[in-house]
Amino acid sequence: MSKEHTSLAMSGDEKHDPISGHAGFRPTSAGGNGAQGFAAPSHSLPSGGLPGGAAAKPDKKMHPAVIIALWISLSSSVIVYNKYVLDTKAGLNFPYPVFLTTFHMAFATVGTRLLARYSTLLDGLAHVEMTRERWYRNILPIGALFSASLVTSNMAYLTLSVSFIQMLKAFTPVAVLLISFAFGLKQLSGMLCVIVGSISFGVAIASYGEIEFAMDGFIYQVFAVAFESSRLVMIQVLLQGLKMDPLVSLYYFAPVCAAINTALLIFTEGLAPLLDISRLGPFVLITNAGVAFCLNIAAVFLIGAASSLTLTLAGVVKDIMLIFASIFFLGSSITRLQVFGYAIALGGLVAFKTHKG
Template sequence: MALSEGVIKKVLVSYAYVAIWICLSFSVIVYNKYILDRKLYNWPFPISLTMIHMLFCSTLAYLLVRVFKVVEEPAAMTRDLYLKSVVPIGALYSLSLWFSNSAYIYLSVSFIQMLKALMPVAVYSLGLVFKKDTFKSETMFNMISISLGVAVAAYGEAKFDSWGVTLQLMAVVFEATRLVLIQILLNSRGISLNPITSLYYVAPCCLVFLSVPWIIMEYPLLRDTSSFHLDFVTFGTNSLCAFALNLAVFLLVGKTSALTMNVAGVVKDWLLIAFSWSVIKDTVTPINLFGYFLAFLGVAYYNHSKLQALKASEAQKKAQQAEEEAGRLLEEKESEGAVKV
């Protein structure tokens, strides 16, 4: 049966959103690696780079929310809620970005993407700790298989750096904690922040939290090496890409689904591995690829399981709504019959 013009258009638009997100995510990762790597642009100041991103994103988010009013602030966001919920999330986000960007100084792009496959493991483990997930032997076996795949990839890494791996694993833990706390502190209260309002609230917090380690660790080096003279074209376009990526996330999830983003993320990871090997000339070994393929299978199965659970939950809600509607109609008919009598 031929597809209607509306369906074809919808599919093409979805693919366009996916392509935009992949391109922007790809660009931000490679751009950050280029700036921070000592052999490339040679500006190894990850805290400073993250602060530049947060300052740029804070400014644009403020303009979009308060001046141009592209999106509205959540009415339920109070000062108390901000201090108890948004500030801890901002602190975790700043640590996640700091350590993640720091890892680019020591590790290849391809190996970092392989380590990021541990994110479902960290989220599920923390979900058990905070009692947001229930223990299932099947899911735990899946988590072990992902961890095993990443371990094999690490074993085959030609330029393994223990400090770089530690930084990236810490970034994964902080990011997973942030995601779990968003569910506990915000989503449980019915507050949902899109990427623009998230940056509006969170980016200034990140800026404040990062200023402390920046003053201690990077400011003296920047001052002594005269590295304060920034290339506004390089850092401006880099920051613009980072902000555009947040908008792309908003469009992709809003117009398609979070599952589509997860699938697109897998495609992006393989593209980055191929780019890292062919263009940047990073060494990617067969053991690397075999390990990541094992982890990839585990992540794919995890996403499939989450999708099936989501479908089952939606079907249950629809069935419950149908029962409630049928009961309401029955009550109306009974009341009408009683009036006639």
């Protein structure tokens, strides 16, 4: 799982907003606020991108700042590590994004089942009544969109820099808003139009200023944003009221994604990644998938760690850190025009996340 997708369906007393990617964040018994598994902006959430709720209780002995720092570190590490594995220029030259995503989901499938058997982290499964009809009507279509968003996002890493991809992801809330308008889930307002315009303008400037622009990667990322935005809206429509934290969500969605990706793998990359896997080695594969899986565990503890505004700002900090990491560790280049455009987009995003209309 590569990308920072993640928006989670809320449990009982939380009303999930598919636009801003977080709920009303009422204090929980653990002394915090509930969120989608993590309440950072949906555009900046990592590879786990899963519906979630407030079933888990964070460790009271762990300071919220530590939990937030851990989530930022893991979220950034997942993206940089995936880019490093896939990159044909400055990385390990393993250009098989479908296989990598498939392996991540297979790893998560096994990992969640082991946690369910040997830990209390998946006790939230007891609160979910999963019927065959609900699985086919709700889990399967959302899982398919989740799979598509992960694959296309990873494919974008083959030709685009991490910094530019992060800038393009800033458009995700706008795409979610447009889809929500179409489904009648959100009402248009003058302030929203101004905010949407500022985000769109900022992303357009950042794209215009990209010096390593690649049309195929740009198209893949556009599809990734479209799939992710559709998934967020479907979560709002289909999973409203289900008590699912990030790990419970991963428990249900990982097998669906693994199966879909395996079928896709046969027709896209075939046996090529298996023939080349010895060069990559098991250590890289396992640690790469392990970091992504640990991100979802961290998301459970992030629930209730801080207010939605704090976590929104944490997501912005994470995005900025990713851009710097891309520059220093992966050799990416950004222009002053991109910095200017992205600053406008980030300002719009913060306004978007805190908008009450």
